[in-house]
Amino acid sequence: MRQLTLDVRAEPEPSLDNFVVGANAQVLERLRALACDPASAALYLWGPQHGGRSHLLRSTVAAARAAGQEAMYLEAAAVGTELPLAPGGLLAIDDVDVLGEAGQVALFRAFNDMAGARIRLLASGPCAPRHLALREDLRTRLGAALVFELHPLGEEDAARSMERHAAARGLRLAPEIVPYLLRRGRRDLPFLMAALDALDELSLTRQRPITLAMARELFDSQPDREATPKRSCPPAALDPKPPSDPDIP
Amino acid sequence: MVTDEIWSSCLAHLEKELPAQQFNTWIRPLRAEPAADDQSAWRVVAPNRFVLQWVRERYLSRLEELAASLTGTPVTLALALAPTTPNRATPPAPATAPPRAPTRSSHGEPAYERTRLNAAFTFDTLVTGRANELARAAAVQVSENPGTSYNPLFVYGGVGLGKTHLMHALGNAIHARNSQLTLRYVHAEDYYADVVRAYQQKSFDAFKRYYRSLDLLLIDDIQFFHNKTRTQEEFFHAFNALTEAKKQIVITCDTYPKDIEGLEDRLISRFDWGLTVQIEPPETEMRVAILKKKAATDQIHLDDDVAFLIAKNLRSNVRELEGALKKVVAFARFHSRPINLELAKEALKDLLGAHSRQLTLELIQKTVADYYKIKVADMYSKKRSRAVARPRQVAMWLARELTPISYPAIGEAFGGRDHTTVVHACRTIADLRLKDPTLNHDLHLLTQVMRG
Numbered sequence: 001m002r003q004l005t006l007d008v009r010a011e012p013e014p015s016l017d018n019f020v021v022g023a024n025a026q027v028l029e030r031l032r033a034l035a036c037d038p039a040s041a042a043l044y045l046w047g048p049q050h051g052g053r054s055h056l057l058r059s060t061v062a063a064a065r066a067a068g069q070e071a072m073y074l075e076a077a078a079v080g081t082e083l084p085l086a087p088g089g090l091l092a093i094d095d096v097d098v099l100g101e102a103g104q105v106a107l108f109r110a111f112n113d114m115a116g117a118r119i120r121l122l123a124s125g126p127c128a129p130r131h132l133a134l135r136e137d138l139r140t141r142l143g144a145a146l147v148f149e150l151h152p153l154g155e156e157d158a159a160r161s162m163e164r165h166a167a168a169r170g171l172r173l174a175p176e177i178v179p180y181l182l183r184r185g186r187r188d189l190p191f192l193m194a195a196l197d198a199l200d201e202l203s204l205t206r207q208r209p210i211t212l213a214m215a216r217e218l219f220d221s222q223p224d225r226e227a228t229p230k231r232s233c234p235p236a237a238l239d240p241k242p243p244s245d246p247d248i249p
Numbered sequence: 250m251v252t253d254e255i256w257s258s259c260l261a262h263l264e265k266e267l268p269a270q271q272f273n274t275w276i277r278p279l280r281a282e283p284a285a286d287d288q289s290a291w292r293v294v295a296p297n298r299f300v301l302q303w304v305r306e307r308y309l310s311r312l313e314e315l316a317a318s319l320t321g322t323p324v325t326l327a328l329a330l331a332p333t334t335p336n337r338a339t340p341p342a343p344a345t346a347p348p349r350a351p352t353r354s355s356h357g358e359p360a361y362e363r364t365r366l367n368a369a370f371t372f373d374t375l376v377t378g379r380a381n382e383l384a385r386a387a388a389v390q391v392s393e394n395p396g397t398s399y400n401p402l403f404v405y406g407g408v409g410l411g412k413t414h415l416m417h418a419l420g421n422a423i424h425a426r427n428s429q430l431t432l433r434y435v436h437a438e439d440y441y442a443d444v445v446r447a448y449q450q451k452s453f454d455a456f457k458r459y460y461r462s463l464d465l466l467l468i469d470d471i472q473f474f475h476n477k478t479r480t481q482e483e484f485f486h487a488f489n490a491l492t493e494a495k496k497q498i499v500i501t502c503d504t505y506p507k508d509i510e511g512l513e514d515r516l517i518s519r520f521d522w523g524l525t526v527q528i529e530p531p532e533t534e535m536r537v538a539i540l541k542k543k544a545a546t547d548q549i550h551l552d553d554d555v556a557f558l559i560a561k562n563l564r565s566n567v568r569e570l571e572g573a574l575k576k577v578v579a580f581a582r583f584h585s586r587p588i589n590l591e592l593a594k595e596a597l598k599d600l601l602g603a604h605s606r607q608l609t610l611e612l613i614q615k616t617v618a619d620y621y622k623i624k625v626a627d628m629y630s631k632k633r634s635r636a637v638a639r640p641r642q643v644a645m646w647l648a649r650e651l652t653p654i655s656y657p658a659i660g661e662a663f664g665g666r667d668h669t670t671v672v673h674a675c676r677t678i679a680d681l682r683l684k685d686p687t688l689n690h691d692l693h694l695l696t697q698v699m700r701g
Contacts, residue, residue, distance in 0.1 A: 026579075026580070026583045026584075029583065030579070046599075046602065048653075050653075065297075070297055070298040070299060071297075071299075072297065072299040072300075074274065078273070078274045080268075082442070084299040084300070084302055084303040085302075086297075086298040086299045086302055089298065089299060091299075105438055105473075108438070109436065109438055109439065112436055115367055115369070116361045116365060116367065127602055128599070128600060128601060128602020129569070129600070129602070130569075130600075130601065130602060131602055136407075136408040136409075137408045137409075137470070137503075140408050140409040140566050140568045140569050141568065143568065143569035143572050143600070144409075144568040144569055144571055144572035144575075145572060146572070146575055146576060146579055147572065147576055147599050147600045148599050149598070149599040149602065152653065183655075183656055183668070183672065184655055184656065184657060184668065185655050186653050186654065186655050186658075187653040187655070188653045219657075
């Protein structure tokens with residue numbers, strides 16, 4: 001039998017509208033406001049990996065651009081010794097915990113220039129500001145931002161969003177499929193959606209509807225059942241070598 | 250004349266010169282096209298203002314050099330914004346590069362532009378207590394007699410205690426008395442960037458002229474000069490010139506002058522010429538006063554018990570203290586609830602982040618084993634006695650509740666058990682906790698411990 005792999009297809013562009021809200025309604029409202037209101041502000045989102053942080057940062061930037069504003073999304077690894085500060089713009093920095101030494105100074109300076117330049121900063125990381133292993137002057141600035149924890153989806157929300165995802169793709173799922181996926185797989189959305197996509201693929205190949213047996217086969221064919229499927233946006237890698245900060249000879 | 254080929258060659262050169270991520274972020278999105286009316290000019294189109302500004306400041310001259318060497322004739326590059334999207338209202342930026350000031354890119358209000366002073370930081374908005382009263386008194390005195398009372402004024406203290414606020418307050422007070430004076434607030438890191446720029450652009454004369462023309466120089470976080478020898482030298486000369494001319498210098502630092510690492514002795518000894526004052530971490534009463542004052546400024550009613558709760562949880566610095574207040578206020582507004590103790594506790598959860606560590610199955614197994622005083626090995630052993638089996642089920646239940654890990658993976662970690670065993674364990678514990686208050690208490694306690 002052919003080896004089956006969990007793989008994802010081209011995801012729809014991340015938007016604030018297609019984020020599954022769960023217990024994060026307040027965050028979403030704030031991000032919508034941040035995208036449209038040019039008043040200077042700083043927000044910090046934290047939560048586990050695969051919890052939707054990058055989705056929210058990217059989609060807030062997209063929403064700001066749609067509202068006619070300057071906005072830019074940067075992974076921490078892409079941050080050099082300075083950050084671009086367009087007056088009145090929105091700057092989103094993902095995964096601040098992997099900022100190198102020079103990148104930390106750059107973000108620190110961006111915070112210092114924030115009020116004067118009327119910029120908005122949106123940052124994300126894996127834990128609350130007080131637990132970030134960053135320079136203290138930067139860490140406290142993140143702690144002074146409006147801080148939100150992103151709460152993972154409960155099983156009910158995850159099930160609902162899988163059903164919606166399936167319906168959007170014209171998939172007909174037997175009622176036992178979603179509970180089965182929740183039982184057998186990791187309960188984070190990227191994994192679950194990829195599992196659905198893989199089932200869709202299998203059902204198309206075989207020209208047969210999705211059945212529980214097919215789902216079982218999919219999981220049994222995976223040597224590593226915990227493996228998280230490929231993500232549409234890879235996690236930011238550590239900058240191999242942060243730009244050196246030498247003084248002039 | 251520009252051709253696709255030449256543009257591609259330019260990019261290929263830059264790709265070799267720059268780290269890949271920087272190239273992909275800033276250079277790859279650019280498009281070049283011939284300018285309509287001038288064969289020696291190119292129009293370089295940036296997708297947004299961020300990229301435009303960044304390329305203008307960092308890469309424009311290098312691109313021009315590359316283009317000139319490839320075409321054999323001088324080339325002018327004019328930056329422009331990509332055509333606006335249908336719902337975008339902002340007009341395109343001017344296409345030519347402005348003359349570069351010795352400082353960072355410009356923006357904002359004219360007064361801010363000249364002084365870089367934040368108007369919100371004044372002596373009135375600074376809460377005074379035992380921790381900062383000496384520093385404040387010194388700053389007030391300097392603002393009344395700049396250049397003649399204490400020069401330099403050296404303020405030191407930990408991160409987030411209000412050194413920058415005090416410095417801006419001093420600057421604003423002097424500006425309010427005499428707006429003709431030339432004042433400048435500069436962060437040490439920005440001063441360093443100016444030195445680097447002056448070096449790259451061979452414009453040290455302009456740099457020196459500018460800094461020596463000031464009536465008041467406020468330089469923040471001088472510890473950033475650590476091991477930057479050329480920057481220290483420039484600052485040393487600027488310092489001498491300003492103090493000789495009786496111009497005021499105010500310096501902040503995170504430590505006492507003698508303890509600054511990587512700073513030349515001749516600079517450190519000069520810091521002792523004036524007055525050195527410390528700002529200490531605020532005591533609880535002062536933290537409460539800061540919160541009440543901040544709330545009053547924002548016209549928010551804050552009860553003492555709520556202020557104490559916030560002050561108790563955020564002890565080390567004022568900056569995060571104010572962040573916590575912001576969080577509580579935002580939370581109350583979103584839920585349309587009054588600010589009280591219960592609400593504040595709820596709101597602060599996001600900020601304090603109980604989940605300080607990544608929960609692993611090993612950690613859960615160890616914590617539960619310790620709690621029930623059994624061996625960790627019993628978590629994955631084949632033993633089925635009640636004394637071992639129940640804690641094992643508790644650990645499985647916690648793994649399911651507190652992590653996204655799947656049933657099969659949990660089973661695997663508990664001695665290669667089948668996922669149906671884990672499902673059974675979770676159901677058993679979920680049922681039992683409703684009937685057994687002791688177990689329910691254990692689960693509650695263990696959950697709290699795991700969450701930090």
